[in-house]
Amino acid sequence: MKTLFLKDMRYRQARVVLTALGITVLISLILLLGGIMNGMRIQARQYVESTGADLWISAEGSGGAFIGFSLVIEEYMAFLNAGQGLVPDSASPLVFAQARPNVRGKSTKAIVVGYKLGKLGGPKRAIEGRMFTPSNFEDYRPEDPVPYEVVVDEKMGLEIGEQITLGDEKVRVVGKTESLMFVLDTPLLFMDVRIAQKLLLGNTPHVNMMVAKVNENFPVPEVATQYDEFETIETRTLKQTVGNIIEYYVDEPMKAVQFLRVMLWLAAGILVGMITYVTMLEKTQEIGVLKAIGAANRYVMALLLKQVALMSAVGVILGLILSYIFATAAPIFVAIHFLESVIVVCISFVVCCGSGYLAARKVIAVDPMIAFRGEI
Amino acid sequence: MTAIVEGNGLTKRFGTGDATVVAVDAVDVAIQESELVMIMGDSGCGKTTLISLLGCILTPDAGQIRIEGEAIDPAAQDMSVIRREKIGFVFQLFHLLPYLTALENVMIAMDLARTKTDAAENRAMELLTQVGLSERFHHRPAQLSGGEKQRVSFARALANRPKVIFADEPTANLDSRQSDNLMSLIQELRQEHQTTVAIVTHHEGLKKNADRIIQMKDGRIFGE
Ligand SMILES: Nc1ncnc2c1ncn2[C@@H]1O[C@H](COP(=O)(O)OP(=O)(O)O)[C@@H](O)[C@H]1O
Ligand SMILES: [Mg+2]
Numbered sequence: 354m355k356t357l358f359l360k361d362m363r364y365r366q367a368r369v370v371l372t373a374l375g376i377t378v379l380i381s382l383i384l385l386l387g388g389i390m391n392g393m394r395i396q397a398r399q400y401v402e403s404t405g406a407d408l409w410i411s412a413e414g415s416g417g418a419f420i421g422f423s424l425v426i427e428e429y430m431a432f433l434n435a436g437q438g439l440v441p442d443s444a445s446p447l448v449f450a451q452a453r454p455n456v457r458g459k460s461t462k463a464i465v466v467g468y469k470l471g472k473l474g475g476p477k478r479a480i481e482g483r484m485f486t487p488s489n490f491e492d493y494r495p496e497d498p499v500p501y502e503v504v505v506d507e508k509m510g511l512e513i514g515e516q517i518t519l520g521d522e523k524v525r526v527v528g529k530t531e532s533l534m535f536v537l538d539t540p541l542l543f544m545d546v547r548i549a550q551k552l553l554l555g556n557t558p559h560v561n562m563m564v565a566k567v568n569e570n571f572p573v574p575e576v577a578t579q580y581d582e583f584e585t586i587e588t589r590t591l592k593q594t595v596g597n598i599i600e601y602y603v604d605e606p607m608k609a610v611q612f613l614r615v616m617l618w619l620a621a622g623i624l625v626g627m628i629t630y631v632t633m634l635e636k637t638q639e640i641g642v643l644k645a646i647g648a649a650n651r652y653v654m655a656l657l658l659k660q661v662a663l664m665s666a667v668g669v670i671l672g673l674i675l676s677y678i679f680a681t682a683a684p685i686f687v688a689i690h691f692l693e694s695v696i697v698v699c700i701s702f703v704v705c706c707g708s709g710y711l712a713a714r715k716v717i718a719v720d721p722m723i724a725f726r727g728e729i
Numbered sequence: 730m731t732a733i734v735e736g737n738g739l740t741k742r743f744g745t746g747d748a749t750v751v752a753v754d755a756v757d758v759a760i761q762e763s764e765l766v767m768i769m770g771d772s773g774c775g776k777t778t779l780i781s782l783l784g785c786i787l788t789p790d791a792g793q794i795r796i797e798g799e800a801i802d803p804a805a806q807d808m809s810v811i812r813r814e815k816i817g818f819v820f821q822l823f824h825l826l827p828y829l830t831a832l833e834n835v836m837i838a839m840d841l842a843r844t845k846t847d848a849a850e851n852r853a854m855e856l857l858t859q860v861g862l863s864e865r866f867h868h869r870p871a872q873l874s875g876g877e878k879q880r881v882s883f884a885r886a887l888a889n890r891p892k893v894i895f896a897d898e899p900t901a902n903l904d905s906r907q908s909d910n911l912m913s914l915i916q917e918l919r920q921e922h923q924t925t926v927a928i929v930t931h932h933e934g935l936k937k938n939a940d941r942i943i944q945m946k947d948g949r950i951f952g953e
Contacts, residue, residue: 642825643841645818645820646838647812647813647814722786
């Protein structure tokens with residue numbers, strides 16, 4: 354009977370479905386947790402990479418841009434802009450500061466990015482509305498009547514013309530940019546560097562960091578080392594900066610989660626294995642019957658493996674699909690790594706079938722008369 | 730007369746250490762062609778164990794089994810061939826597969842012996858009709874009474890035209906009218922198929938049907 358294994362499974366529908374669901378849940382948990390970590394990594398790099406800057410310059414002792422506290426005096430701009438190995442005039446001032454704007458009466462997390470429009474550090478144009486009105490950076494005087502305007506992340510759900518409050522000041526939303534959330538779904542608020550200084554840095558002639566482009570005839574790491582040697586600044590390449598952010602914003606705070614992830618892998622492996630193992634052992638009696646009426650061990654093994662493979666495949670694939678659905682529905686950014694999901698799926702499938710096989714082998718080795726008792 | 734099944738020095742122990750039970754203790758036994766043997770004895774004396782050994786569904790700890798004169802070596806041989814070609818077993822608890830219908834439960838035995846599906850289906854229907862279950866082809870074991878399951882089990886045991894049928898307490902779950910019916914059915918089937926039958930029972934009323942009675946006590950045969 355070619356469909357014997359299906360008849361058996363249909364008879365035990367509820368059990369089979371529950372077993373597959375158990376596998377499904379474990380697989381989705383693993384994939385989602387991995388997806389959260391991966392999502393954080395993506396967000397850690399997407400803003401920095403979008404700027405197109407090669408060098409990230411922060412204050413000496415800050416450990417790099419985005420890491421420790423960093424204030425750099427504006428004078429370095431001129432020095433960098435004339436500097437060797439850099440694209441002339443590419444050095445740009447950047448304020449990058451955590452803020453808690455009040456949005457529609459609610460205090461919200463966000464990061465204020467103050468930059469010079471047209472230079473490195475932020476978008477050149479808005480996808481909706483317009484960019485903020487730029488100040489006259491070089492001849493700026495605090496009393497200049499530059500309007501407080503901000504360009505927001507499209508995913509913040511703000512309307513153009515709406516006002517948000519930063520500190521005591523009202524800032525008007527004039528445009529939207531393509532979403533570039535920072536780690537943990539933190540939206541970026543782009544504004545003129547002078548306004549950012551005024552709102553967040555007490556109106557002093559400092560910025561948090563400067564960015565610049567390296568002349569394409571020069572190797573980036575060497576130029577970075579060369580500028581890093583100056584006593585008052587630290588200079589990192591884009592690659593180093595991304596590495597720093599990932600380490601500082603993702604890997605270190607998420608150490609416990611990483612640990613949990615390893616534990617989850619172990620637990621899932623053991624559970625998934627146990628589920629199939631026990632499911633197979635439960636068939637001891639029937640296997641005894643089949644053998645007693647003349648089924649060869651090979652026949653019984655094929656029957657059991659077909660069942661375990663089908664059940665595992667359904668559980669694993671369902672887990673895969675479900676985790677992608679959950680990922681889009683999740684309240685935070687979850688990016689399941691395709692390669693990881695393939696690996697998880699393969700390993701789980703192998704673990705399921707492997708433990709099913711081990712159990713089947715154990716059951717099959719028993720004399721039918723002993724198997725009838727159901728306890729081995 | 731030739732022995733269909735023969736056991737020499739058969740021994741089977743269960744458990745270890747102090748809890749060891751010698752269920753069958755150095756038993757010599759032979760079941761001759763076409764006879765109807767009854768194995769009787771108190772509960773726990775080793776009847777089920779003995780026919781399981783003879784029926785090749787349990788490996789003895791010591792002793793030798795011969796089927797139609799050929800020595801069986803469970804370690805070296807594929808026992809499934811013997812089980813499906815030479816032996817039919819009616820278990821005390823029927824042991825039908827719960828997910829198959831009565832018809833499929835009979836067919837599966839023939840399927841294992843690689844009988845073509847059509848032929849298997851025809852024979853299964855024939856056998857089930859013969860045991861009075863023509864109205865129950867498509868019922869699952871859960872939908873059958875004890876007596877009906879017993880008869881499906883019989884039909885399954887007969888399916889591959891075995892040399893010998895072992896039946897373990899076939900009347901234990903039946904009332905006296907049902908067990909009389911079953912015994913006459915067995916006699917009828919025996920006439921027709923010349924099958925050798927060994928029945929384990931402690932039902933004194935069945936004795937009259939037997940060609941020979943083997944008495945067991947504490948794992949040994951003490952009288953015939
Ligand atoms: N699979 C088993 N595991 C352990 N003990 C068993 C097993 N089968 C039978 N026994 C023991 O062997 C003895 C004989 O059992 P059995 O052959 O079933 O007797 P009977 O069929 O005559 O009632 C009993 O003491 C029983 O408890
Ligand atoms: Mg018994």
